[in-house]
Amino acid sequence: MAKKKDIAIDYSSDWNFAPAPESTAHIKLKKKYDLFIDGKFVKPKSGKYFETINPATEEKLADVAEANKADVDAAVKAARKAYDNEWSKLSGKERGKYIYRIARLIQEKAREFAVIESLDGGKPIRESRDIDIPLAAAHFFYYAGWADKLEYAFPNRKPQSLGVAGQITPWNFPMLMAAWKIAPALAAGNTVVLKPAETTPLTALKLAEIIQEAGLPDGVVNIVTGYGETGSHIVNHKDVDKIAFTGSTGVGKIIMKAIAGTNKKSTMELGGKAANIIFEDAPIDQAVEGIINGIFFNQGHVCCAGSRLYIQESVYDIVMRKLKDRMQALVVGDPMDKNTDIGAINSKKQLKVIEDYIKIGKKEGATVYQPKCAMPKKGYWVPPTLFTDVAQSNRISQEEIFGPVLAIQTFRTVSEVLAKANNTPFGLSAGVWTDKGSKIFNMTTKLNAGIVWANTFNKFDPASPFGGYKESGHGREGGLHGLEPYLKFDA
Amino acid sequence: MSRIEVLKTYKIYIGGAFPRTESGRFYQPKQKGKVIGNICLSSRKDVRNAVVAARKAQGPWANRTAYNRSQVLYRIAEILEGRKAQFVEELMTQGSTKVKAVTEVDLSIDRMIYFAGWCDKYNQIFSSVNPVSGSFFNFSSMEPTGVVGIIANQDSGLLGLVSAIAPIIAGGNSCIAIAAENLPLCAVTFAEVLATSDVPGGVVNILTGDKKELLPHFGTHKDINAVLYCDGDQKEITQLRTDAVDNLKRIVVKSEGDFESNAWENPYLIQSFQETKTTWHPIEHIAAAGSGY
Numbered sequence: 152m153a154k155k156k157d158i159a160i161d162y163s164s165d166w167n168f169a170p171a172p173e174s175t176a177h178i179k180l181k182k183k184y185d186l187f188i189d190g191k192f193v194k195p196k197s198g199k200y201f202e203t204i205n206p207a208t209e210e211k212l213a214d215v216a217e218a219n220k221a222d223v224d225a226a227v228k229a230a231r232k233a234y235d236n237e238w239s240k241l242s243g244k245e246r247g248k249y250i251y252r253i254a255r256l257i258q259e260k261a262r263e264f265a266v267i268e269s270l271d272g273g274k275p276i277r278e279s280r281d282i283d284i285p286l287a288a289a290h291f292f293y294y295a296g297w298a299d300k301l302e303y304a305f306p307n308r309k310p311q312s313l314g315v316a317g318q319i320t321p322w323n324f325p326m327l328m329a330a331w332k333i334a335p336a337l338a339a340g341n342t343v344v345l346k347p348a349e350t351t352p353l354t355a356l357k358l359a360e361i362i363q364e365a366g367l368p369d370g371v372v373n374i375v376t377g378y379g380e381t382g383s384h385i386v387n388h389k390d391v392d393k394i395a396f397t398g399s400t401g402v403g404k405i406i407m408k409a410i411a412g413t414n415k416k417s418t419m420e421l422g423g424k425a426a427n428i429i430f431e432d433a434p435i436d437q438a439v440e441g442i443i444n445g446i447f448f449n450q451g452h453v454c455c456a457g458s459r460l461y462i463q464e465s466v467y468d469i470v471m472r473k474l475k476d477r478m479q480a481l482v483v484g485d486p487m488d489k490n491t492d493i494g495a496i497n498s499k500k501q502l503k504v505i506e507d508y509i510k511i512g513k514k515e516g517a518t519v520y521q522p523k524c525a526m527p528k529k530g531y532w533v534p535p536t537l538f539t540d541v542a543q544s545n546r547i548s549q550e551e552i553f554g555p556v557l558a559i560q561t562f563r564t565v566s567e568v569l570a571k572a573n574n575t576p577f578g579l580s581a582g583v584w585t586d587k588g589s590k591i592f593n594m595t596t597k598l599n600a601g602i603v604w605a606n607t608f609n610k611f612d613p614a615s616p617f618g619g620y621k622e623s624g625h626g627r628e629g630g631l632h633g634l635e636p637y638l639k640f641d642a
Numbered sequence: 643m644s645r646i647e648v649l650k651t652y653k654i655y656i657g658g659a660f661p662r663t664e665s666g667r668f669y670q671p672k673q674k675g676k677v678i679g680n681i682c683l684s685s686r687k688d689v690r691n692a693v694v695a696a697r698k699a700q701g702p703w704a705n706r707t708a709y710n711r712s713q714v715l716y717r718i719a720e721i722l723e724g725r726k727a728q729f730v731e732e733l734m735t736q737g738s739t740k741v742k743a744v745t746e747v748d749l750s751i752d753r754m755i756y757f758a759g760w761c762d763k764y765n766q767i768f769s770s771v772n773p774v775s776g777s778f779f780n781f782s783s784m785e786p787t788g789v790v791g792i793i794a795n796q797d798s799g800l801l802g803l804v805s806a807i808a809p810i811i812a813g814g815n816s817c818i819a820i821a822a823e824n825l826p827l828c829a830v831t832f833a834e835v836l837a838t839s840d841v842p843g844g845v846v847n848i849l850t851g852d853k854k855e856l857l858p859h860f861g862t863h864k865d866i867n868a869v870l871y872c873d874g875d876q877k878e879i880t881q882l883r884t885d886a887v888d889n890l891k892r893i894v895v896k897s898e899g900d901f902e903s904n905a906w907e908n909p910y911l912i913q914s915f916q917e918t919k920t921t922w923h924p925i926e927h928i929a930a931a932g933s934g935y
Contacts, residue, residue, distance in 0.1 A: 411883035595921050596785075602919075614780070616920050632770070642910065
C-alpha cells in the first residue's frame, strides 16, 4: 500500500461524489425468456431454464431458456429455411433496409438497452450508455449500407453469401458483440443462429424483440441461449456454414479442432495481452489517461486491454506517481451510478479467476498496489490493481487475466521494448505513447498486433477492422475487411 | 571418343546453403522404371533447421522495400529464363514431353514476373483508410503472416512450386517448401536459381522427401505461422488443420491443379498470407485549420 504522502490528493476522503443513479423504472424485463427461433419466442425442448443475475447485487433478473441439441437443430433449420426461401432471394437493397431498421430501433430504445446491459453484466452505465449501445447501433447502420454494394467492396470477385452463420459471443460486450456478429452476416446475405454468453443473455434477447419489431422474415436471425454445450451444438451442426466466435483462446482452439474436418469457414476473435508502451517523450498526462482507459475500461474485461505496461526507465517515477494518483480518483461501485468508473466483475467465476491471478502475482514475487476504495458488500468486486517488479516470464505478464489487473515493466531502448512486447503468443492489440511521429510508425509497424493505438487506446468503430495476429485469432470484424469472412468468391 | 557424363548430386536448400539431409537418407524416384536420381529424404530435423533459417530471414525480407522485393522476384525470372534448357531437360527426365516442358518453364517464368509486379501494389489494393466517427486518423494495411510452410502440388514439379512460392515471398513472408515427391529434380535446380538471384538466404527453403512423413512436422511446428497445402487428400487436410490448432496457424488449401488458370494468378494468393493491421492516431483540433482527412 502506498504511503499517504505518495499521493497528491486522497480522493477517498477529500473528495466524495453524491450518488447519481440511473433510473431502472422504465425498462421492461420479462420474468422468463424463451428461445427466439423462426421469428417466435418458443419454449425450450430441453425444458430447462437458468438464472441470470445482477453481478452488482447478486439478485436474480430473469430465468432464461437453456437450448439443447434439438433446440439448436430447430434454430439451424429455421435459419436454413429462411436463407433458402427468403433472405438469399432478397435484393441487397431490401436486406439493407431491414438492417437500417434494426439500427434505428436500437437507437430509439438505447436507454433501455444501456440499463439492461449494466444490470445484467455489471459494467458502468456511463460505458453502456456512451459506448456499447451507440456503437452497436452504429455497426448495424454501417453494415446496412454495404448490403447492396458488395460488388464494389470486392470488384471482379462475384461475392456470394455462405448460408447459415453460427455465432457465439462473450459476456464482456454482450450487445456490441451481437451487433459485430449479426450486422455483417446479414449484410453479406447470410442467416444467423446466435448464442449469447450465459451470464449476459438479456440484451441479445431484447435485440430479438427488435428483430421481430423490424419485421425481418422469420428465421433470418435466431437467438438461442445456454452454456458452452449449447455453443458446441452450433459448432458441430452439419448445416452450419460458418462459425464466428469471440471468446478465450482456449475455447477458440477447441472450436478450431472441432471444425478441422469440415469446410466451415471461421472467424476467431480470441484473447490478448496487449503491450501499452510509454516513451519518455510521451505526453505523460494523456498517457496516464491511456493507461487507465487501457486496463480499467469495462473492469479489464476486454480482450484488447492494455494489460502489460512498459514504461521507459527515465519517466518511470513520474508515470507511477501520476498513475497512482489517477487510480485513487477512480470510483468503484454501483454500475448504475453515473459517476462509477469501475463496475462489478461479471460473474463469481470470473471473480475467482482474477483473485487467483492476484495471488499468483504475489507468489511470483511481484509487488501489488491497490488504492484505498470502499466497495459494496454484496456483488463481485475487484479494486483497480497493479503489479510492479514483474518479470517477463511471470504468469501475470504472459496470461490473459481479463480483469482490472495491470503488470508493469520498464525498458531502456526501442529494440528492448519491441522484443518484450512481441514476446507473447497473442497479437491482438498494442499501444504506443510518444510525441515523435517517426517513432510511432517505427513502433506501429514492428508490433505484431492487429490493432495498434498510437497516443490513444481502446477505441472502436464500425468502420475500423478489428482482429488479431497469431493466437489472438483470425479474420476481421468491422470495416470493409469485416465483410470478407461472411462471403465466398469466384476467384 | 565418348565422354563420361558428369552426374548431378541433388541436395536440399536451407538458409541459402545446399546441405544434404542431416539424416543421411535418400530415396530414388523412378521414371519408366529408371532411377532419376538419389534424392535427399529430408527429416524432421531438416524441417526444424529450415524454420530457424526462415524465421531469421523473414523480418529483414519484410523490411526490404516493396520495390526491392519486386526487383528480386524479377531477377528470379531472369535467371530462370537463362537456365530454360536445363529445366526443359529435367522436366523431360521426369516424364514430360518436350512441348509440355517448354510450356511449363515459360509459364513459370511468366508467373514469377506476374508476382514480381504485385510486390509494390497488393498493399494498395487491400488497404484502406477508415472513416471512423471521431478525431482519429485510422488506416488498415497488410503485413506478412511470417513463416509459411508449403506442401507443393505433387503433379507439377516446377510450375506448381513456383506458383506457390511466388505469392508468399512477394508478400514479405519466408517459406519452407516440400517439393513434389516424385518430381524433385527441377525443384532442386530452382533452388539453385534462387541462390543466384539476390534472394537472401533463408527466404525460401526447399526440402525433398516423403510428404506424408514431413507433413505432421509442418502442422505441429510452433514457429510456422501458416501452411499452404496444394493437394487434395481430405485426411491430410483434416490432420493438418487439427495439428495447426496448437498455435492457430493459418491453413490455406488450394487443390486446383490447373496452374495455367487464373486460379493461380491473382493477388488473393498474396492476401491469404497477410494480416490486417489497423492503426489509430488522434488528429489534433486546435484552431480551425479547415482541412482534414
